[in-house]
Amino acid sequence: MADAMNVGVNLEAFSQAITAIQALRSSVTRVFDSLKDGMKNKETLEGREKVFITEFQDNLQSVNRDLNELERLSTLVGRPSESHPLHNSGLLSLDPVQDKTPLYSQLLQAYKWSNKLQYHAGLASSLLNQQSLKRSANQMGASAKRRPKVQPSTLVLPPQYVDDVISRIGRMFPDMSIELFRPNGTSAVLLVTLGKVLKAVVVMRSLFIDRTIVRGFNENVHSEDGKLDIWSKSNYQVFQKVTDHATTALLHYQLPQMPDVVVRSFMTWLRSYIKLFQTPCQRCGKFLQEGLPPTWRDFRTLEAFHDTCRQ
Amino acid sequence: MGVTCVCQLPLAEGKSVQQTIDILHKKLEQLGAVKQGSFTVDCETYHATGNASGQPTKLLYVMHNSETPLSCLALFEGGPCLTADGNFDVLMIKLKSHFQNAKGHKVESRGSRYRYCDFLIKVGAVTMSSSARGISVEVEYCPCVVPGDCWNLMKEFMQSFLGPSIPELPSVFSSKPEGLYAPVDCVDTMTQYLELFGRVRKQQVLPGTTR
Numbered sequence: 001m002a003d004a005m006n007v008g009v010n011l012e013a014f015s016q017a018i019t020a021i022q023a024l025r026s027s028v029t030r031v032f033d034s035l036k037d038g039m040k041n042k043e044t045l046e047g048r049e050k051v052f053i054t055e056f057q058d059n060l061q062s063v064n065r066d067l068n069e070l071e072r073l074s075t076l077v078g079r080p081s082e083s084h085p086l087h088n089s090g091l092l093s094l095d096p097v098q099d100k101t102p103l104y105s106q107l108l109q110a111y112k113w114s115n116k117l118q119y120h121a122g123l124a125s126s127l128l129n130q131q132s133l134k135r136s137a138n139q140m141g142a143s144a145k146r147r148p149k150v151q152p153s154t155l156v157l158p159p160q161y162v163d164d165v166i167s168r169i170g171r172m173f174p175d176m177s178i179e180l181f182r183p184n185g186t187s188a189v190l191l192v193t194l195g196k197v198l199k200a201v202v203v204m205r206s207l208f209i210d211r212t213i214v215r216g217f218n219e220n221v222h223s224e225d226g227k228l229d230i231w232s233k234s235n236y237q238v239f240q241k242v243t244d245h246a247t248t249a250l251l252h253y254q255l256p257q258m259p260d261v262v263v264r265s266f267m268t269w270l271r272s273y274i275k276l277f278q279t280p281c282q283r284c285g286k287f288l289q290e291g292l293p294p295t296w297r298d299f300r301t302l303e304a305f306h307d308t309c310r311q
Numbered sequence: 312m313g314v315t316c317v318c319q320l321p322l323a324e325g326k327s328v329q330q331t332i333d334i335l336h337k338k339l340e341q342l343g344a345v346k347q348g349s350f351t352v353d354c355e356t357y358h359a360t361g362n363a364s365g366q367p368t369k370l371l372y373v374m375h376n377s378e379t380p381l382s383c384l385a386l387f388e389g390g391p392c393l394t395a396d397g398n399f400d401v402l403m404i405k406l407k408s409h410f411q412n413a414k415g416h417k418v419e420s421r422g423s424r425y426r427y428c429d430f431l432i433k434v435g436a437v438t439m440s441s442s443a444r445g446i447s448v449e450v451e452y453c454p455c456v457v458p459g460d461c462w463n464l465m466k467e468f469m470q471s472f473l474g475p476s477i478p479e480l481p482s483v484f485s486s487k488p489e490g491l492y493a494p495v496d497c498v499d500t501m502t503q504y505l506e507l508f509g510r511v512r513k514q515q516v517l518p519g520t521t522r
């Protein structure tokens with residue numbers, strides 16, 4: 001209520017101020033007009049000069065008067081109220097053409113959204129700080145001192161040993177072919193082809209699985225320059241989902257002392273996707289849910305579930 | 312290119328072709344499918360002429376699919392098939408003395424293309440000499456390449472919008488040895504369209520219409 005009145009008073013002052021500005025502008029224009037026209041034609045030179053100077057003085061005085069008037073009014077107008085939480089952008093709500101340009105409502109939504117985002121990001125960061133997954137080498141604090149002792153044994157393994165472990169695992173599963181590449185130095189990249197269902201690119205660091213990407217059987221695993229494409233994700237939603245689950249599996253199968261067991265368990269788990277399109281969900285008994293087949297495989301029983309049916 | 316199934320949809324009770332298609336579109340949209348442009352499949356028939364030894368004339372079908380706009384497919388009745396460049400049509404004009412275009416036999420299916428997750432659904436009105444004869448429904452499950460693997464899954468999906476009138480496993484797949492997957496070109500799809508067009512053509516004969 002007070003706000004509305006305030007605005008009303010301001011509006012009065014505003015309109016007066018605008019009139020004052022107009023007056024000021026016209027008087028300034030008059031000054032320059034008279035300067036432009038120069039001296040009028042009079043009999044004597046002194047007469048001409050006298051008339052010109054008085055005219056000029058009159059004009060300047062009127063400019064001065066108008067300017068003073070404007071300054072007086074400008075104090076009345078006052079500063080725009082800053083009590084609004086959105087500051088000056090809050091004035092958008094006064095825009096009468098709101099129906100055509102819903103700027104103000106959009107602005108409010110964006111503001112709420114960013115507030116919420118900040119809140120959730122804060123929660124997530126505090127949660128993640130509590131339970132860090134402790135996979136990467138650059139741990140902070142006390143563990144950093146102990147770490148170097150553990151790492152050499154598992155991270156520096158002769159490439160020959162890695163090759164042996166992988167080929168042994170490859171022989172265990174006849175329907176799964178595992179090719180080993182070393183595109184950059186000693187780290188191995190595995191290309192796993194599972195039946196005619198999927199292809200997985202598995203990036204290794206020694207015998208640790210670092211990252212995995214799952215794509216369809218008919219999708220390219222090589223980029224245009226002929227190298228293994230370890231970055232771009234599958235075009236199909238099914239395999240994007242399977243990639244997510246495979247990443248979850250990487251984090252689940254952890255046994256730092258016996259990395260070969262981890263790789264074997266992961267491959268066993270991955271092999272259960274051979275019937276990706278053939279197995280209905282073990283809970284709801286259906287093949288499809290939201291257009292996707294059961295993409296989740298239980299880590300122990302390897303049973304198939306939809307992502308939403310697994311809890 | 313994944314596993315594709317083409318089937319003919321019977322008209323809904325007391326509805327025209329366009330009305331039935333509209334009902335189907337509505338069902339797909341309710342399901343959450345998104346419309347993505349349109350498609351065309353057409354088929355021209357040629358009679359092989361000039362074989363001296365009085366054998367029954369074989370038919371040659373030349374088909375186009377808007378999914379593969381630069382190629383053209385020639386299928387011999389019960390025989391080999393050939394994937395060629397788009398200007399194969401010009402060649403057929405040059406071969407007029409051997410293959411004669413059976414005018415008025417041109418069949419076409421034209422309609423909208425929908426995407427739902429990894430499925431591609433194409434609902435088309437089959438027209439022959441500019442009159443609508445039936446409805447074709449093509450469902451493709453893109454991520455899978457082995458028809459036998461995902462057939463149950465596709466059946467479940469088709470049930471969700473076609474109701475009880477879902478087809479059996481297309482004969483193109485059942486006649487092949489298990490595990491042979493759909494080739495990258497669309498021969499399997501086009502063979503299914505050809506069968507469907509053949510059925511539509513026969514259906515037209517029944518009321519005794521002349522072309």
